[in-house]
Amino acid sequence: MMTSTARPRDAAQTRTELLRAARVRFARDGYRSTTVRDIAADAGVNVALISRYFDSKDGLFEACLASVGEELKRPETEAPTLERVARSLVRQVTGFSSDQMLLLLRTSGDERADGIRRRILRTFAEKTASVAGWTPDSPDGDRLLLRAEIVLSAALGMTQLRSTGGLEPLSSATEEELVEPVLALLRELLR
Amino acid sequence: MMTSTARPRDAAQTRTELLRAARVRFARDGYRSTTVRDIAADAGVNVALISRYFDSKDGLFEACLASVGEELKRPETEAPTLERVARSLVRQVTGFSSDQMLLLLRTSGDERADGIRRRILRTFAEKTASVAGWTPDSPDGDRLLLRAEIVLSAALGMTQLRSTGGLEPLSSATEEELVEPVLALLRELLR
DNA sequence: CGTCTATGTAAACAGTTGCTGACTTACGCA
DNA sequence: TGCGTAAGTCAGCAACTGTTTACATAGACG
Known part of the structure; x- marks a missing residue:
């Protein structure tokens, strides 16, 4: 069964969503306390996509800054x-x-x-x-x-x-x- | 072979040393980035003693505060x-x-x-x-x-x-x- | 319609982390 | 001197973390 609101595949949108979720988490909890799985879950997205779009957790943090x-x-x-x-x-x-x-x-x-x-x-x-x-x-x-x-x-x-x-x-x-x-x-x- | 400056066994001293090292680490790097192994190494003390004297990493942090x-x-x-x-x-x-x-x-x-x-x-x-x-x-x-x-x-x-x-x-x-x-x-x- | 690629998924791996339990050893005391 | 206990050591477990790899599939295009 699919979720009723399955987003269509959209790389740009996914990237944006990850960035938004990461900013909130990093700001609130700090870098070390935030896990990539947290961020991915907030964004409603698979963890592996962080590596794909931002190379690494560090890369994502850099993008936030x-x-x-x-x-x-x-x-x-x-x-x-x-x-x-x-x-x-x-x-x-x-x-x-x-x-x-x-x-x-x-x-x-x-x-x-x-x-x-x-x-x-x-x-x-x-x-x-x-x-x-x-x-x-x-x-x-x-x-x-x-x-x-x-x-x-x-x-x-x-x-x-x-x-x-x-x-x-x-x-x-x-x-x-x-x-x-x-x-x-x-x-x-x-x- | 023993280290030339083997401290005599002294629970109070060990506790103090752990507290001192922990304060520096927690202050400088934050709670999450600091590992109990870091602290123990700085204090020149075995890791397990943190649990003994402060129950847990959280207990040690609490003692620092x-x-x-x-x-x-x-x-x-x-x-x-x-x-x-x-x-x-x-x-x-x-x-x-x-x-x-x-x-x-x-x-x-x-x-x-x-x-x-x-x-x-x-x-x-x-x-x-x-x-x-x-x-x-x-x-x-x-x-x-x-x-x-x-x-x-x-x-x-x-x-x-x-x-x-x-x-x-x-x-x-x-x-x-x-x-x-x-x-x-x-x-x-x-x- | 068939295929090819960008997008997304799932599982696992290697390293780290906090913590524990069984063990050893130094030291005070009778 | 011998012994009991406090002090310290050691190895390992179980959970977590960042990252990768192999796989699935939606959607564009001929």
Whole structure:
């Protein structure tokens, strides 16, 4: 007997489904705790297809990071102000796309994947620093960049503390409740 | 042939050695990536002794968290000021005891261990909030506690970003270089 | 319709992991 | 000195994990 909703064979769709399931698992449970069988089951797909489409578990992880990199690379539609950056950061922390944040903290031990991760973090930090006037060769640029990286640290830390849950009031705080203190933090560090 | 430095049999010493090795490994590599054989080798001890002294890998992890809890519970010798808290936080982030910070972000999936971890985080947050006048039943206490948890998030995030390395200038920043921005952060959020 | 290939499946393999049970050995004590 | 027990060793089991290999089949195309 076939399942009533047997998907037609579609390599692209299968690949996408695997990527989606992997991002969730890797973000939530980390690289080591996630098994390829978990991912395949979530995607409703046979395990062997991971090797076929991504070479290896490491390759799949790398693809996850790359996809995060793409999404984060989208250019801004509006001029970034402190308020907008704060709002955007808080959305990353609280939104369903907090997967992206968590993935940036995960490591597989693979050198290539870790290189990608570092590059994304660097870009993220530079983008954040730029609202305070940072440019690739501004004098005293390291001071601003350091502060931007501290802001990033806070965002990543908040995301992780929220994800493991149970630390109130942070874990249940809404977007609205977080914007105010985060904005205060940005004002202090990036002005 | 015996090794030239055969330690005399000493259960307490062996237990301590295992705990020390486990804290380093769990903090640096996470729970899942660490094998009991790794820990035993680091401690220069037979694997089976982990089961004997800590019941299981989970038991050992739990003991690691508990030991962190003990160390963090030591009462202050001086009245906590913003400056002292900043200095203390930065030392936790940069010092060799950054193990403690990282462990608070690690999870084994075990319910008991996770309960311990949560309790430590909560105590840490309350201690931080108290320098801003927070008490268990102060009016508007949640607002202060939330801000303290954001500070904690920043410290934890910084520790983790530094540990995976490669995000400059944060990764190579000295204690001195970090105190200034962290103090600024505290002033804004906890005053 | 027949065939050929991309897509998907199932089973198994080799390595790893946490844990255990039977064994040996050092050390305190009578 | 001899002995009992705590401390430590050793080999192996059973389950799990990433990956591969051989096989099945849907669907496009002549």
